[in-house]
Amino acid sequence: MGRMGNAGAGARDRDAEGRARSARPRDGLGRPLPYGAPGVERQAEGVVRTPAETVAEAQALLDDGKPFHAHEVFEDAWKSGPEEERTLWRGLAQLAVGLTHAARGNAAGGARLLRRGAGAVEEWAAGSGVRRPHGMELDGLAAWARELAGRVESGAGSVEAGVEAPRLRGPR
Structure with a gap:
């Protein structure tokens, strides 16, 4: 990663390729924390994994209450996997980010992304x-x-990401 921290007005954090990328640490739900605060280690981007590795890594992150980070794993599969599976992996990424938004208290955004992801995986399966x-x-x-x-739309209470995490391969 490039420069770490906020170097002044108008300055932007950059990665090794010069692309804008925030160097701020993040919590388990992907929310930015102040520079210098301890955060959750980020998922490396652009990692090519087998489907089995993708599912296992995403499940571990979901179980650990880190759906934002699981979404990044699914996003890697969506971008690097075979064209015919892109809708599947994109839908799974939407499910993970929907859970992220729901756990952050964004009911409308969470519900919308959860439904969009559900539709995408069903569309892919069909x-x-x-x-x-x-x-x-x-x-x-x-x-x-x-x-x-x-449940999120009805205001039934807060969502704890690790408790609500889905089982990708079926019941526990």
């Missing part, structure tokens, strides 16, 4: 004819997302 890609239970994930979206 188009591909594959109901359990890489061992994942897509019908269960879509049902989980819609149920959580409804």
